[in-house]
Amino acid sequence: MARYIAFLRGINVGGARIVKMDALRQAFEPLGFSAVSTFIASGNVIFETSIGKTDTLEALIRERLEAALGYEVAAFVRSDGELAGIAAYKAFPPSKMNAASELGIVFLAMALDAKTRRKVIALTTKTDEFQVHGRQIYWLRRKGPGTVYSTVPLDKVLGRPITIRSSRTINKLVEKYSTVGTDRSRA
Numbered sequence: 001m002a003r004y005i006a007f008l009r010g011i012n013v014g015g016a017r018i019v020k021m022d023a024l025r026q027a028f029e030p031l032g033f034s035a036v037s038t039f040i041a042s043g044n045v046i047f048e049t050s051i052g053k054t055d056t057l058e059a060l061i062r063e064r065l066e067a068a069l070g071y072e073v074a075a076f077v078r079s080d081g082e083l084a085g086i087a088a089y090k091a092f093p094p095s096k097m098n099a100a101s102e103l104g105i106v107f108l109a110m111a112l113d114a115k116t117r118r119k120v121i122a123l124t125t126k127t128d129e130f131q132v133h134g135r136q137i138y139w140l141r142r143k144g145p146g147t148v149y150s151t152v153p154l155d156k157v158l159g160r161p162i163t164i165r166s167s168r169t170i171n172k173l174v175e176k177y178s179t180v181g182t183d184r185s186r187a
Contacts, residue, residue, distance in 0.1 A: 006061055007044060011041075083178060106138075
């Protein structure tokens with residue numbers, strides 16, 4: 001059995017739809033997953049399964065959550081090994097990281113084509129910088145006067161569901177759940 005982490009979009013964000021973590025874990029149980037747990041209340045579900053294809057897992061989870069919760073929930077699944085690689089990836093040099101207020105990691109279902117990738121990079125401003133790697137977009141956020149982080153420009157360029165987690169959350173997930181190891185200095 002391999003360990004996976006599902007990142008769910010729109011769970012307990014903005015106060016519109018509140019989902020208790022017990023209910024979320026229970027929604028996963030009929031899928032036949034084992035060792036189901038949640039990490040913080042923002043839609044991070046850890047589970048084990050012998051199903052090895054993340055796109056199959058994403059479809060199963062979407063269908064199950066729509067039935068259980070009554071609305072569509074986009075799911076982005078990564079193995080614990082993939083997550084360790086995501087945490088280890090150095091999208092920006094240390095000098096930029098030190099000046100940043102946050103590094104967000106945007107999860108995608110599929111890697112971007114070259115045209116969309118260029119459009120994402122073109123969204124770079126004084127306060128926001130983007131790097132695309134695999135099925136993730138690394139979003140370096142800097143504070144400026146009146147800075148408000150908005151996903152609207154990114155949503156428009158992508159035209160598909162996404163979900164975002166802070167690099168702190170990803171690092172904590174890797175430390176707690178990765179069986180690959182936590183030495184990320186080589187990546």
